[in-house]
Amino acid sequence: MFFKRLKVSSIAEDMQGNKIQEKEHDKAIRKFLKNILGCRPKNILLYKVALIHKSSSHIDSRGYKVNNERLEYLGDTVLSTIVGDFLFKKYPHQGEGFLTEFRARLVSRTHLNSLAKKIGLSDIMEYNRKGNSNYISMGGDAFEAIVGAIYLDKGYDYARKIMIDRIFKLYVDVESLEHIDWNFKSKIIDWGQKTKHKITYNVEDFIEESSSRKQYRAELLVDEVPQQSATASSIRVAEQLASEKTFKDLVEKGIIDPKIVSKY
Numbered sequence: 001m002f003f004k005r006l007k008v009s010s011i012a013e014d015m016q017g018n019k020i021q022e023k024e025h026d027k028a029i030r031k032f033l034k035n036i037l038g039c040r041p042k043n044i045l046l047y048k049v050a051l052i053h054k055s056s057s058h059i060d061s062r063g064y065k066v067n068n069e070r071l072e073y074l075g076d077t078v079l080s081t082i083v084g085d086f087l088f089k090k091y092p093h094q095g096e097g098f099l100t101e102f103r104a105r106l107v108s109r110t111h112l113n114s115l116a117k118k119i120g121l122s123d124i125m126e127y128n129r130k131g132n133s134n135y136i137s138m139g140g141d142a143f144e145a146i147v148g149a150i151y152l153d154k155g156y157d158y159a160r161k162i163m164i165d166r167i168f169k170l171y172v173d174v175e176s177l178e179h180i181d182w183n184f185k186s187k188i189i190d191w192g193q194k195t196k197h198k199i200t201y202n203v204e205d206f207i208e209e210s211s212s213r214k215q216y217r218a219e220l221l222v223d224e225v226p227q228q229s230a231t232a233s234s235i236r237v238a239e240q241l242a243s244e245k246t247f248k249d250l251v252e253k254g255i256i257d258p259k260i261v262s263k264y
Contacts, residue, residue: 028124036119037146037166042153046071050145053127053138068145073213075148076107082147082160083107086168091178104237105177112140118171121146184244188220191247191256198223201239218242222250 029047033039041047050071052058057065083103091099105111116122116139125142127135150159168174192199202219218238219229228249230241250256 025124025126032120032124037150037162039150039154039162046149046153047146050075050149051121051125051142053125053135053142055128055135056126068142071145071148071152072141073148074151075144075146076213078151078156078159079144079147079163080107081156082163085160086164090174100234101237101240102177104232104234104241106172108232108241109137109140112143113137115167115171116140116143119167183240184247185240188243188247188250188256192222200224201242202226203235203238220246222246 026044026048029044029051030041033041033047049066050068052067054065054067054069057067060066080103083106084099087094087099087102087106091102113136121142122139125138127138147159147163150162189199191197198221200221202221203216205214205216207213208215213233215231215233216235216238217229217231218235218241220227220239220242228242228245230238230245232238232241247256
């Protein structure tokens, strides 16, 4: 087991302190856990917290905000380990670069947002629907928080089984993802060299407020004009994701001819 199993956190105690009663929303959560994840929770309060977006935070008896940010942090760590373990065993002859980039794609906010939509996670989330924000990462954040809740409730081995048997096998086409050309950074640099365009990256690091994790934001520039940017936990992955977004954007705009680039 990669993680020492933890006792039920104070998060659930906070929820109990708020005396949040069973209601139709709770039934929807239980139905989701049973039908989509095949999970019968021991402590439903953990999952309720996992589905509370910060825009709809509860205040506990001590005056602290209760939302899914802490569970998101935990779930991010657990999910990254599960995916890393899964890919390590599935691809015994692939190198570190392939495994790192494949993992980054699988746990990227874009992919997790897509997964959350596929399994209907946003339908049972609690958030401020009158807010001005578009909550672009809300689904992916909640997905990670659910992973954190499963880990606390059932342990690492159970969380791994759920992710592989109920998510990867049913909602992720891993085989198709395997054959995607990952090295967009090389492709766009080659394009720049052949067409006399200067390709550079601006990279800055920052501490993610909700989790205290160090992150890197990479912005790609063509002839010093900013293009697309991306954020990841490593510089290499951030640059790779920014390169992919920029490459696809320039192809869509007709600036890069994919037939010519494919020969590089």
